[in-house]
Amino acid sequence: xxxxxxxxxxxxxxxxxxxxxxxxxxxxxxxxxxxxxxxxxxxxxxxxxxxxxxxxxxxxxxxxxxxxxxxxxxxxxxxxxxxxxxxxxxxxxxxxxxxxxxxxxx
Numbered sequence: 001x002x003x004x005x006x007x008x009x010x011x012x013x014x015x016x017x018x019x020x021x022x023x024x025x026x027x028x029x030x031x032x033x034x035x036x037x038x039x040x041x042x043x044x045x046x047x048x049x050x051x052x053x054x055x056x057x058x059x060x061x062x063x064x065x066x067x068x069x070x071x072x073x074x075x076x077x078x079x080x081x082x083x084x085x086x087x088x089x090x091x092x093x094x095x096x097x098x099x100x101x102x103x104x105x106x
Contacts, residue, residue, distance in 0.1 A: 050099065051092040059089040 006014065021027065066082040069075070 051096045053096065056089065056092050056096055059085060059092060063089050 063082060063085050066078060066085055070078045070082055
């Protein structure tokens with residue numbers, strides 16, 4: 001495509017919308033002062049909902065350590081902790097994999 005792919009009417013409507021938005025000084029001020037959220041409870045939720053590779057790697061390493069402890073001691077408590085950690089690891093890994101696939105498809 002050489003052009004924007006919009007009809008002249010759509011281009012005009014888009015230009016009008018952009019003019020209205022650029023005239024809104026309150027919106028400009030809000031957008032100019034936006035900052036990244038600080039670490040805290042919300043940041044932890046973001047890590048769990050949108051995991052990064054290193055988060056999954058840390059959970060996997062914890063699972064390997066717990067597995068070594070279970071093999072060595074056979075403690076039922078450690079087996080339960082390992083099961084819970086493994087469920088979290090697999091869940092985060094699947095969420096990460098889904099996000100990577102979505103990014104790759106774009």
